[in-house]
Amino acid sequence: MPFKRDMKKLWIVIAAGMLLGGCTYGRVERKPEGLRFPELRAVEKPQFTRERLANGMTVFLMEDRTLPLVSFQALIHTGAIYEPAEKTGLAEITFETLRTGGAGSLSGDGMDYALERIGARISTGIDRDIAWVEGLSHREDFPSVFGIFHDILTAPSFEQEKISLAVIGKKGEIRRRNDDISGIAEREFRRIVYGKESPYARISEYATIDSIRREDLVEFYGRFVCPSNIILGVWGDFDTADMLEKVRGTFGGWQKERIEKPSRIEVQFPETAHLNMIVKKDATQSVIMMGHGGLRRDHPDYFTAVVLSRILGAGWYSRFSRRLRQEKGLAYDVWASFLGEFDYPGLFIASAQTRMDRTFEVIGLMKKEIESVRENVSDEELAVAKDGILNSEVFWSDTKDKIIRRLMRYEYYGYPLDYPDRLIEGVKKVTGQDVIRVANELLLPGRLTVLVVGSPEKFDVPPPADTNTIPLNP
Amino acid sequence: MVGMVRRTFILAVVLPLLVSTAHAQVLADYEKNITEYTLANGMHFIILEDHTAPVVSFNVQVNTGSVDEKYGETGMSHLMEHLAFNGTRRIGTRNWQAESKVFAELDRVYEKMLKARKEKQGEEYLQKLQAEFERLNGKAAEYAEPNEFGKIMDMEGSGGLNAYCSHDMTVFWVELPSNKTELWALMESDRLFNPVFRGFYEELEVVREERRMRVENSPFGRLMEEFNNIGYSVHPYRNPVIGYPDDLEYMTRGRVAGFYRTHYVPSNIVVAIAGDIRPAELIPLLERYFGKARAGKKAESSIPAEPPMERTERRVTVRMDSEPIFLTGFHVPDIGHPDSPVLDVCSEILAGGRTSRLYKRLVKEERIALSTASWCMTPKYPGMFYIWAVAASGHTNAELESAVMDEIEKMKKSPVTEDEIEGARARLRMGFLTGLRERRGMAEELAWYSSITGDWRNLFRYTEKLEKVTREDVTAAMNRYMRMEDRIVGTVERE
Numbered sequence: 006m007p008f009k010r011d012m013k014k015l016w017i018v019i020a021a022g023m024l025l026g027g028c029t030y031g032r033v034e035r036k037p038e039g040l041r042f043p044e045l046r047a048v049e050k051p052q053f054t055r056e057r058l059a060n061g062m063t064v065f066l067m068e069d070r071t072l073p074l075v076s077f078q079a080l081i082h083t084g085a086i087y088e089p090a091e092k093t094g095l096a097e098i099t100f101e102t103l104r105t106g107g108a109g110s111l112s113g114d115g116m117d118y119a120l121e122r123i124g125a126r127i128s129t130g131i132d133r134d135i136a137w138v139e140g141l142s143h144r145e146d147f148p149s150v151f152g153i154f155h156d157i158l159t160a161p162s163f164e165q166e167k168i169s170l171a172v173i174g175k176k177g178e179i180r181r182r183n184d185d186i187s188g189i190a191e192r193e194f195r196r197i198v199y200g201k202e203s204p205y206a207r208i209s210e211y212a213t214i215d216s217i218r219r220e221d222l223v224e225f226y227g228r229f230v231c232p233s234n235i236i237l238g239v240w241g242d243f244d245t246a247d248m249l250e251k252v253r254g255t256f257g258g259w260q261k262e263r264i265e266k267p268s269r270i271e272v273q274f275p276e277t278a279h280l281n282m283i284v285k286k287d288a289t290q291s292v293i294m295m296g297h298g299g300l301r302r303d304h305p306d307y308f309t310a311v312v313l314s315r316i317l318g319a320g321w322y323s324r325f326s327r328r329l330r331q332e333k334g335l336a337y338d339v340w341a342s343f344l345g346e347f348d349y350p351g352l353f354i355a356s357a358q359t360r361m362d363r364t365f366e367v368i369g370l371m372k373k374e375i376e377s378v379r380e381n382v383s384d385e386e387l388a389v390a391k392d393g394i395l396n397s398e399v400f401w402s403d404t405k406d407k408i409i410r411r412l413m414r415y416e417y418y419g420y421p422l423d424y425p426d427r428l429i430e431g432v433k434k435v436t437g438q439d440v441i442r443v444a445n446e447l448l449l450p451g452r453l454t455v456l457v458v459g460s461p462e463k464f465d466v467p468p469p470a471d472t473n474t475i476p477l478n479p
Numbered sequence: 480m481v482g483m484v485r486r487t488f489i490l491a492v493v494l495p496l497l498v499s500t501a502h503a504q505v506l507a508d509y510e511k512n513i514t515e516y517t518l519a520n521g522m523h524f525i526i527l528e529d530h531t532a533p534v535v536s537f538n539v540q541v542n543t544g545s546v547d548e549k550y551g552e553t554g555m556s557h558l559m560e561h562l563a564f565n566g567t568r569r570i571g572t573r574n575w576q577a578e579s580k581v582f583a584e585l586d587r588v589y590e591k592m593l594k595a596r597k598e599k600q601g602e603e604y605l606q607k608l609q610a611e612f613e614r615l616n617g618k619a620a621e622y623a624e625p626n627e628f629g630k631i632m633d634m635e636g637s638g639g640l641n642a643y644c645s646h647d648m649t650v651f652w653v654e655l656p657s658n659k660t661e662l663w664a665l666m667e668s669d670r671l672f673n674p675v676f677r678g679f680y681e682e683l684e685v686v687r688e689e690r691r692m693r694v695e696n697s698p699f700g701r702l703m704e705e706f707n708n709i710g711y712s713v714h715p716y717r718n719p720v721i722g723y724p725d726d727l728e729y730m731t732r733g734r735v736a737g738f739y740r741t742h743y744v745p746s747n748i749v750v751a752i753a754g755d756i757r758p759a760e761l762i763p764l765l766e767r768y769f770g771k772a773r774a775g776k777k778a779e780s781s782i783p784a785e786p787p788m789e790r791t792e793r794r795v796t797v798r799m800d801s802e803p804i805f806l807t808g809f810h811v812p813d814i815g816h817p818d819s820p821v822l823d824v825c826s827e828i829l830a831g832g833r834t835s836r837l838y839k840r841l842v843k844e845e846r847i848a849l850s851t852a853s854w855c856m857t858p859k860y861p862g863m864f865y866i867w868a869v870a871a872s873g874h875t876n877a878e879l880e881s882a883v884m885d886e887i888e889k890m891k892k893s894p895v896t897e898d899e900i901e902g903a904r905a906r907l908r909m910g911f912l913t914g915l916r917e918r919r920g921m922a923e924e925l926a927w928y929s930s931i932t933g934d935w936r937n938l939f940r941y942t943e944k945l946e947k948v949t950r951e952d953v954t955a956a957m958n959r960y961m962r963m964e965d966r967i968v969g970t971v972e973r974e
Binding site: 042044045046048071072073074105114117118121122124143170173174176177180184185186285287290320321327332334335336337338388392393395396397398399400402403404 | 531532533534565620625626628629630632633634635636637638639640654656657658659661662665678680681682683684685686687688689691692695696697698755799800801802832833834842843846849869871872898901902905906907908909910912913915916918974
C-alpha cells in the first residue's frame, strides 16, 4: 500500500467533508487540463424519524429496503472516564460482560449460540466518553434478536464465570501491550500529554483489574444504563410505522429512573518535558510522536483546523507526505493532524516511523514543517485542502448506515443535527489568512511534547542530556 | 496491504437466507445490473450499476503479484505498485523531456554504484559516484511535482485512494463522486500505461521503511514471513510480497520497467466499476482512454508446483521482545478446487465466533488462550489453512498446540453436528449479505473472481457450493488435508 493511513484519524479530519457541490478557485490551474466535469446530481437526503418514548429513550428510525437486513444501535451516556481510577478497566469489563455474561432467560453461552446459529450479531463497547450495544440480523430473525438486545440492555446477568474470563483477557492485554512499538507510542504519548492520571489517558494495571468485583459491574451498569440515557437507532428493511410500534412494544415498558447523566470532565493539560524517550531494545525503526493539546469540534476555529490539518499532514498533498515521504523517502507512515473530539479537547499530533539512524533528522524536519505552516500557506495548498473536503462530502452520505450513525453521534454529544452542513459552510469560508492565524494560535512549537520509542544507541545523534526517559513497565 | 491474498470470506456466500432457490434469484438480479465489456486490446471491464448514491468505486486488478517475481527480485511487484502513484509523462512533472534525460544519467550512475559495491571497488571511487548520484537526483527532483496524482484525486473529492499487492494480484482502487468518472479514466489509463517510475530511489527507501514497520518490528509480521518461508519449499508463496532486503538492494528503474512491460498488458487487467454510472455513457470513455493501449503478450511466469509434503513436519521459532504467538498451517488446494468451499466451512466450525470449537475449548473452558482464529487461504495456486492462537498469561505455545491439534483430530474422527454446519452456513450467508452493501467490496470481489477464475459469476456459484457442504464432506476434507505428520508450526517466543 503506497499510503498507509490510520483511518480513524483521517476520518476525523475528513469529518469535514460534508455538503454537496464543489468550489472553484480561479487562481489555481487545474490539471488535467481541459477536462470538464458535469454537475454532480444532488444527494437525496434520506428520511428519518426521531421520536422520544415516554420513558425518555430517544429513537431514530431509517428505512433501507435494499437488502433483507436490519441493523440497530443503542448509544449510552457513559464512558470509561466515569469509572473510579483505582478500578481502571471496570468500564470495559462491564461492557464486555454485558454481552458475554447472559441476559434475561439466556446464559452467556446460550446467547452466543442463539445468535451465531442464525448468523446474527450483537456486540458491545465503551470508549472514554461513549458506550454502545449494536447488532445486525436478517429481517426474518429480527424479532428474536431484538428481544435479546432488549434483555442485554435491561436485564443483564453478569455471570461470574464470564467476568473472570474478561479479567483474564484484560490481564493478557496488559501483558502484551508492549509487544508492538506503535501501540507503545500511541498509549504513552497520550499519557504524557493528558497526564497519566487523567481519565482521558489512564490505563489499567494488574492491581486495578484485580480490585474489580461483580458488584462493581452491577453498580456501574445501574448508574448509567436507563432509558433516558439511551439513543436507540434502527435502520434497514422495515416499515417505519411498524418498527416504531415494535420499538415501543419492546422498550416502552422499561421504567427506570435516571440516576446520573454524566457531565463533562474538564481537561487540564500538564506541563511536560520537551523530549521523552522509551527504549524498545530490538526495534529497527523508531516511532516518533509530537504534539500538544488541541481543540473540540465545537471550537469556532475547528473548520480552519481541519483545513490546516490537510495542508500540513493529512492527505497525499500534505507537506508531511511530500517532504518526508515523497521527496526524502524517510518514512512510509507519516502524518500530522488535529484530532477533534466532540466533548473534550483532542490532541494535535504529528507522527512518523523512520529508521533509527535518521531519527533526529526526522524530528527536526517535522518541527520545521510545523513552524513553516505558521508563516505561509500557498493558494494551491489552500485550494487542494478545501476542494478535497468539499468535493468528497458526498462520501459522508453514500450509505444510510453512515448517515444514521452520524446523526446519532450528533444527538449524543448535543451537536446540531445539521452540523455537517455548518462544517461545510465553515470550510468554504476559510482563507489563507485564517489558516495562518489559526496555525499561530493553535500550533505551538514552544510547547511541543516529543516522544521517541526506539533504540537510542542506534540514533543518528545521542539523545540530549535532559531527555526524560520513561521506563516501560508491563 | 502487503501479505496475503484477500480472498475474504466476507463475501464468500451468497445464498438466500431461507429458501435455497433464492440463490438463482440473487445471481439473476446481478446479471441484470452487470455489464461486461472487453476492449480490442483484451482489457476487461465489469460494470455494476448501483444508483443509490452519486458515487463510483473503481477497482483495477492487474493479474500479477509476487508469484511472478524471479529469483533475486522479490518485492518487485510491490515496488511497482508504489511507483504507479508517482506519475507519468504528463502527471507529476514540470518538464518530462528534461526530466527523462536526467533519469537516464542518474540510472547509469546508480548501476555503476551497484557494480562497484558488488566488486568491492575502492571507497574513494564509491564516494565519487555517490556524490554524482546525489547531484543528479537533486536535479531530477527539480522537475518533479511530488504526489501530483494523489493530489488531483484528493482535490476532486476521492473518498479513498490506495492500492495493495498480494502474492497473486496488484490492486488499485479509488472512489470518486460520479461526475468525475472521466477524470478516473484519464488518470488511471495514464498511470497504467505510461508510468515513468519517478522518485524511484526515494520510493525504495519508503518500501524499506514499510518493511521495517510491517515485518521487522511486528511480531505477527515476522512470524508470517518466516512461516510461509518454511511452509513452501519451492512455490513463490514462500517469499514475502514486500521483498527481502537484499533483493531491494539490487532493484533498478530498468529492472522494474522490464517487469512492468511484461505484466501490465491490457489483457492481464480486469477492472470492476460499481456505482452511479450508465454503461452506455461509460463504455465510450473506456474505449477512448483505455482502448489506446497496445495489446501485449501476457507474460507466462514459470511457477514451480509445490511438491506434496509427505511426513515432513516443519517448524520455525521467531525470537523477539514479545509475548508468545502460536500458528499452525496445512497445505490446501486453490480456489477452483471442489474442496475449497468445504474447507471454508471447516474453518468456520473450528474458529468462527464464540461457539466455534477452538474458542469454546481454548478460551472459554481451558482458558489457555486469549483468542483464536483461522483462515483458509485458497488463492490462485494451492494455498494454506492457517490457525492462530494467542496464549493467556502463564500459558505456553506448547499447550496451545496440543489443544489445537487435539481439536483437529476430533474433527477428523467424528462427524461434526448438523447444527454446526447450519450455523457455519448462516454466518457465511449473513457475511455475504452484509458484503453486498459495500460498493467497494463488491467491486473488489467481482474483479477478483473474474481475474482469477475467469468469471465474476463464480463468486455467486462459490456460495452455492457452500450451501451444499455436508458433514461427510467436512470429515473427509479434514482427513485429507490436516495430516499431523505434515503440519507446519510457527511460534513467536520471547528472547
